[in-house]
Amino acid sequence: MLYLPELQHNSIGMIRHILLLFIVAPACTALSARGAPHAIILTAARTTEKHPLGGTHPITIWCAPDNPQVTISKATLTRQKDKKEFKMTVVGTKKNATYEIEKPTTHDAGEYLCALDTPYGKLDAKIPIYVRPLALSDNEHFTPIGDNEFILEGDRKSTSIGGDVNLTCPITGHPVPSIKWTKDSKPLELSNNVMLDGTTIRIKVSNESQAGLYSCEAVNEYSVGGKTSRLQLVVNKRVEIKSQMAWILPLAIIIIMFVLLILIIIACEARNRKKPDPKHRYGVE
Ligand SMILES: *[C@@H]1O[C@H](CO)[C@@H](O)[C@H](O)[C@H]1NC(C)=O
Ligand SMILES: *[C@@H]1O[C@H](CO)[C@@H](O)[C@H](O)[C@H]1NC(C)=O
Ligand SMILES: *[C@@H]1O[C@H](CO)[C@@H](O)[C@H](O)[C@H]1NC(C)=O
Numbered sequence: 001m002l003y004l005p006e007l008q009h010n011s012i013g014m015i016r017h018i019l020l021l022f023i024v025a026p027a028c029t030a031l032s033a034r035g036a037p038h039a040i041i042l043t044a045a046r047t048t049e050k051h052p053l054g055g056t057h058p059i060t061i062w063c064a065p066d067n068p069q070v071t072i073s074k075a076t077l078t079r080q081k082d083k084k085e086f087k088m089t090v091v092g093t094k095k096n097a098t099y100e101i102e103k104p105t106t107h108d109a110g111e112y113l114c115a116l117d118t119p120y121g122k123l124d125a126k127i128p129i130y131v132r133p134l135a136l137s138d139n140e141h142f143t144p145i146g147d148n149e150f151i152l153e154g155d156r157k158s159t160s161i162g163g164d165v166n167l168t169c170p171i172t173g174h175p176v177p178s179i180k181w182t183k184d185s186k187p188l189e190l191s192n193n194v195m196l197d198g199t200t201i202r203i204k205v206s207n208e209s210q211a212g213l214y215s216c217e218a219v220n221e222y223s224v225g226g227k228t229s230r231l232q233l234v235v236n237k238r239v240e241i242k243s244q245m246a247w248i249l250p251l252a253i254i255i256i257m258f259v260l261l262i263l264i265i266i267a268c269e270a271r272n273r274k275k276p277d278p279k280h281r282y283g284v285e
Contacts, residue, residue: 063114169216
């Protein structure tokens, strides 16, 4: 279009226009590459940074030029989170590149960038590997409730009136899960005593009614192979409030036992005194 006025004026312009069409057009239509998103299939929901949970199926990442005329001379895959590079295998009639993760773990989740070297320059595509929300159990202990691996119970927290409790929700996943807290199955109400700090809630305990079951619900959503999945993980944390009168009962027991002991001693003394001394009795005879 840029050369149109020139084209109307002379035939040299027309030739230039046609040449440009031939040189630029294939490059223009082939300026991108594509791949498909993948997901790591898991049967449990607890992982650690040190020992990432393994998936059940291998993953083959592929990447191909959008234009089927374009051949690939070299293909690399870069994991965005740590810039680690992987060499892809050029397959088929040099029209597709693949990289197989035979035993994927949750550590492999994230964004990848595939870069294809072609006669028309470097083409790239972003390829995600998704993972459902998972609990990070490096510093905390979680137990599945019943046989549902995706409903976990964390350690109980116990405090007294005037104390404070921090409830953490150490969740990972790709895309980053959104988190919602509930208390006793109702949306958690925030106040000066109940504050949200990132994914942690800080509770200043001022009232017995703050005891109960706090749940962190993490959800993420992704589409793989045309199918959209919405995946949830629930982490429950129970908060108990120690009664301020809790020390009364053990103290009462100690006092009662002490009183009983004294009574027994007094009773024995009294009996001993009433009984005539045998030595004395026989001594009289
Ligand atoms: C590239 O290869 C993968 C794995 O064999 C295949 O699933 C995918 O459909 C191929 N892509 C194209 C564009 O041919
Ligand atoms: C909770 O977190 C706050 C802020 O980091 C900290 O000052 C407080 O000591 C924590 N409380 C408990 C019980 O760990
Ligand atoms: C505790 O909180 C509840 C609800 O906010 C309120 O009805 C109740 O009176 C409070 N109890 C005390 C001892 O402050």
